Amino acid sequence: MMSPRFLLRRLASLVPLLIGISLLLFAVIHLAPGGPLDFYADNPGVTPQALAEMKAALGLDQPIHIQYFDWIKAFLQGQWGYSIRTSRPVLLEITERLPATFLLGGVSLLIAFVIALPLGVISGVKRYTSIDYVLTLISFSGISLPVFWLALMLQLVFAVSLHWLPSGGYEDIGGGSFGDHLAHMAMPVSILAFATIAKWARYMRASTIEVMRQDYIRTARAKGQSHRGVVIHHAIQNALMPFVTVVALDLVNIFSGTVITEAVFSWPGIGKLFIQSMDGRDYPVLMGIMMIASLTLVLGNLLADVAYGLIDPRIEMA
C-alpha cells in the first residue's frame, strides 16, 4: 500500500529536481553565443547606444545569476516573463498554442492505443509465427523511420501528386469546417500515430510474452481454460500494467513527439512556436516551452509511479 508519507516525499523531491532542470535550461540558453539582439546589431541604422538601451530594457545587461533570479521571480508570478518577439506574456503565448498541439497529439495517441494494444497482444501470444514476424517488421520500420522524411513522402504523394490533401497548416483561408480540419489533420495524425503504434506494440508484445511465461498462466491452462480465455482473462489484464505506464508517459510527453511533425506541416502548435522562437532567440519563450515540457514529463513520471502502486497491490511503497 501507498502511504501518504511516500506521496509527500515524492512531491517534495520535485522541488530540487525542477530547480536543477531550470538551471540546466537557463545555462544552455543564455551561455550560447549570440542573443536576441543580433538581428539589430547587424543593422547599421541602430546605434550602439540604442542597442545598449534595448539590452537594458530586456535585462540582458545584468550578470547571469541576476537574470536567473529575475526569471524565477517571473516564473513564480505566473506570466513567465515576456516574449521578446511579441512582448506578450510567455504563458499566454504558450497556452494559446496548447489546444492545437493537444488536438494533434490526443487524436493520434488515441488511434495509436486502439491499434497498438491488439497488435502487441497478437504478436506476443503468437510469438515466432509469420504474423509475429510481419508485425515485428512493421513496428521496427515505425521506430526506424525518420519522421520528417515520412512526412515529406506523404506530402509528395497526397498533396503534390494527387492533390487530395492540403500540404500543411490548420485550416484553409475561409475554411474551418469539420471536413476542412479533418483534411488538414489526416497526414500529421497518421504519421504520429504510426510512430507511436510501432513503439507501443513492441512494449505490449514484450509485456505479453513476459506474462505468458508466468506460473498462473500455466495454472489457468491446467484447470482447463481455453486458450482464448487464458489470453483474455489472465494475460491481457496483467500485461496491461507496464504498458499503461508507458502510455501515460507518452501522453504527457506529447510535445516532444509533435515538434517535428508540427514544423513540417506548419501546424500552429507549441512545436512550431518553439522553432519560431529559436530563429529569433526568444529566450523567455524558449525557457517557458522547455519548462512546461519538462514539468509535464516530471509530473507524468510521478503519476505513473502512483498509478502503478494503486493498480498493483504487490508493490510496496514506503
Place this chain on the structure above:
Amino acid sequence: MATLTQTRSGFRRRQQSFAARIWRRFVRNRLAVASLVVLLCLAAIVLLAPLLAPYAFDEQDIELLGQPAPPSWAHLLGTDQLGRDALSRLLYGGRISLAVGLAAATVSTALGTAVGAWSGFHRGWVDTVMMRGTDVVLSVPALPLILLISGLLRPTVPLLIVIIGALSWMGTARLVRGQFLSLREREFVEAARALGATNGRLILRHILPNAVAPITVAATLTVGQAILLESAMSFFGFGVQPPTPTWGNLLNEATQWLDSAPWLAIPPGLLIFLTVLSVNSLGDGLRDAFDTRA
C-alpha cells in the same frame, strides 16, 4: 522438453568460448544477420565513396545550374539546383551521417558506462549525487533539448558528436549501474578483493567484463538513435552545415524542390531508414543472442 534441450546444449557449451556461443545463437536469427550484411555493405560503400562516386561532392555541372535536373545517364540520381551530382552527394553524405552516428554512440556509451560503473560500484552519496544528476537530464525532453542546443550553437561536426553523446548516455548509465549494484555483491568480486585487487582493477577487470552484453546491446541501439538525431538536426538546418552533405541536410535542401524535383527527396531518407532499421534489428538480434533465458 525444454529442460532436455537445455542440458544438451549446456553439455556442448563447455567446449566453446563465450564469443563463439553468442555467435552461434546470433547467426540463427536471419533478420539480424541480413542487417549485419546490409550495414557492412553500406559502410564499405561510403568508405569507398571517393572511388565509387562519379563526381566530387561539390563539383558543379555548369550546364545544369539553376534548376534541379532529373536523373540521366550522366547523373544517375539527377542533380540539385547548383548542378551537383545527387548520387555523389548521397555517398559522401553517408560518410558524415554514419561517422557522426558511430562517434556519438561511442561518446554516449563511454560516458554512460563511466557514470553507471562509478555510481553502482561506490554506492552511498556518490551514487545519490550522480543519479540525481541523471534524473535532471532525463527530465528534460531529449529531442527538444537537442534541437535547442544545436539551434543556439550551430555546431561543427565534432561539437555535434559531443552534443548528441552528452544527451543520450542516461539510459546506459542506469543500466550499467544496475549491473554493478548486483555484480559487486558476487563472490568472485569478494574473492578478488580478498586477494588485494584495487578498486580500479575490480571495476575494469572483474565487474565490467560481466556487464559487456547489455552494454553492447545498448550501444548498438544508441547508434541508430544518434543517426536519427543527427538527421533531424541537419534537416532543420541546425546540424551539419552545407556545403558538407549529410543525409539530413540533403533532405533539408530537397524540401524546397519537393513539387518540382521529388527525386532529390527520396534516396537520402531511404538510406537513413535502411541504416537505422538494420542497426535496430542488429541490436535486437544481439539482445536475443545474449539473453540466456530465451
